[in-house]
Amino acid sequence: MNLLRHKKGGIQIGHAALYKITVAAWLLLISASSLVYYFIMPEYGFSSALLEATAGWTATGIGAYDAASVPLGLQIFRSISNWIGGVGIIMLALTLLPSRQFMGWTLAATEFPGPDFLKSETDFRRHYRKIVAIYACLSLLQFILLLLAGMAPLEAFMSALSNTSTAGLNHINNGVVTSLSPQIKIILTFFAFICSVNSAVFIHILRRKWKDLKKSSELKIYILRIAATVILISGILILRGHDGNPVQTICSVLMQVISFFSTSGFIISDIAAWHDVCIIILMIMGFAGACSLSTGGGFKICRLVIAVKTMSYGLYRHVHPSSVRSLTFDKKPIKSETVVSANLFIALFMMTYLLGALLLSFDNMSLASALGYSQAMITNTGLSLASPGSAGLATGVSAYGKFVLSFIMIAGRLEVYPLLMLLFRNFWKSE
């Protein structure tokens, strides 16, 4: 938000400064709110407060406090920080678009309506407002629907805020929402899905550009990926004799898959009864996370699309070494540097994931938990599938471990580069 104020003031700032402000703003927000948590609940220690604050701002579905023991005011604060953090990251992504953070300029331009979009300052601001308005409307709609479905007003308010930012539902039983009524579950899943698609989709819908919507390969792949995972998991469950009729099984799998892929990370189905394999499938398919320019995390579907195209083209180039065909996204050619940076980001994402697990392993937790937590944090899902018993609670993690978890969450949310830059000398020199 600080960043926006700078922009509106019309102050010309360099790119290095923009990144410095980004990192500083996030660290400031997080440390200030961790103090709030710490002063209200000092018995848990500062590291827990930090984890809670970081999870709040990065919209990650993990917590350090048992939700039942947290005062109501603090819960509301967390939901609000979820919402601002979730929508704020889209604002940040839009602001940083020209500087190639989040996803390259060219790609966003293909997703967004009009080739000249983002070029004029006025358009830019109008879209900021539009997107905030869209997410506010979505939250309001969700709030009303949840009320109608019979949820208590305050709970519905918090759920609407948290779910819009795909932050999970930690205020309800630490994110285990299996006992809610089917209507509420459907509403929650639906909105988790809606909020994890590219916000350009809403703008297309508002402008009634259905053709453009159909072209969006990111949305298509996202839906296909969900469908494939659901078929795979429910197939395994049905073949191995899961209780309940097939339709019920498919529905419950669908809800859990959306909760995980949208990086919300609440437990909505009885995954404890699932076969181990299903959890592994969910973990492996979960790295990509949600779509770009959404409130979700992960390395983003548009990069997945580009990565698959790069691999296929790499093989093609071996057969036709002199080929100069360029890769396309949504049927528009993309620059080779965008292709490089998308693939590079996936590599960097995986490296950060391993580094996170390495840092966690200093704590001597089991290898599976270290890998599971690291994934849950870097994708901002918050639900560590390797130790699903703990649900959305970081139980049994030491103070050091909580610092590391917070670090990975921030790295995942800011898409690593702003933190990576801190290590480079020319970043500090460039003022």
Added chain:
Amino acid sequence: MKRIAYFYGIFLNLMGACFSLPLITALIYMETSSIRAFSLVILFCLAAGSLLRRLCRSSIDSLRIKPRETYLLVATVWLIASAIGALPYMLTGALPNFFDAFFETASGFTTTGATVIDGVEALPRAVLIWRSLSQWLGGMGIIVLFVAFLPSFGIKARNIAAAETPGPTVTKLSSTFTGTAQRLYIAYIILTAAMLLLLMAGNVSFYDSLNHSFTTMATGGFSTYSNSIAHFGSNYVTWVITIFMFLAGTNFELFFVLFSGSIKKVMKNEEFRLYASIVFAATLLISISLMTQGGYTDAFQSLTDSAFQVMTILSTTGYATVDFNLWPTLCLMLIVILMIIGGSSSSTAGGIKVIRLLVLSKLLRREVSLKLHERSVNDIRVNRHKLLPETLSFIISFLTMYIFTILLGTLAVSIADPAGIITNFTAVLSCISNVGPGLDKVGPTCTFSFYSNFSKFILSFIMIAGRLELSTLFIIFTPYYWKPGRV
């Protein structure tokens, strides 16, 4: 097609010749079942090979293999070699199941060293020497072997070698590629012989020394004992093997640079420096972790164990002197990371290779400069040589393919075998990087024997894919490979 069939004919004959070493071993130790099995296999290879050559002789003068065909040739040669190499295991009754035998041979030729045999001591000695020999042959590349010793063959050696040699680039050591291949093999043979002598100096029998020299220099990791190098219980043997694993994971071209007398040039080589610093840092971290968390009290013992394990994993050999499954999590995580990195380019090691890691870090540095909109954005240079954009894009697509193959491989194996995520993930990782053992249920004291036939096949396939740097094998499964006219 005839050209390729003719090539198969020669290849089969050569395989037949390679089987003579185990046959000699069988004769020395008078193992009747092995004598029969190996004689049968040799007869089969000679007969089938000669038949193919005779049938396809008409096209001998046009024995120019097109660049496109080299991929098919290399990929199928590796698959055929693994299938034929499996015959002795089946004929001697050591591994009656075809999938087991195929897995074991693929693991041999790709220098992985993952085994499905519980208790290798029970096997005939001839079979064991074949197991080690297959790794030695696969280490430098089966086809590079051809090029080195059959120069008159006339195929475009460079293309083939590029499809088989580890690393993104093949440097010229000599004016012809045959010359380069010969020199690489000479270095390989000299090092193997040196190691053989050093091991024998440490009171290891000739038979064991030969086996372990073969598998160490190939960074393979098959041992003639179930408890691997721990069997010898000697620090001397451990350190000799550690040093030779380090050498085997080094770029072989550097030996010639060293031979020409410029130690400075070796020290300045960026890949070697990164490789050495990874070894140093990982060894230090693991030995500290073992002293503080792992219950070690003797600093030298901790250093020995950690250096050996770091080298065996980084060079993708896969021996063991201790059961590192029991080590603290920090060590396990480091082992996973080392498995991914692997050795240097143009060595016998697997993994993504140190050079790609180097290029990746340089690319990230450039990406940061781009994000900061700096005016001067430099080319990517390694050892002062500018890398071409094509090379960079191949490196990038390799990295992405590597990540996705691991993820999808784990998925496939997990569906067939519910052995837990760590077991399945490290099994796939270990196979794609050609390491050998993984963690948990496929740890250094365990074997892959509990996997189903489906998983064994998938894992064998992943091993070969990893050895051929993914694209060489995957390419023959793409539609545009078979329809070259389609653009």
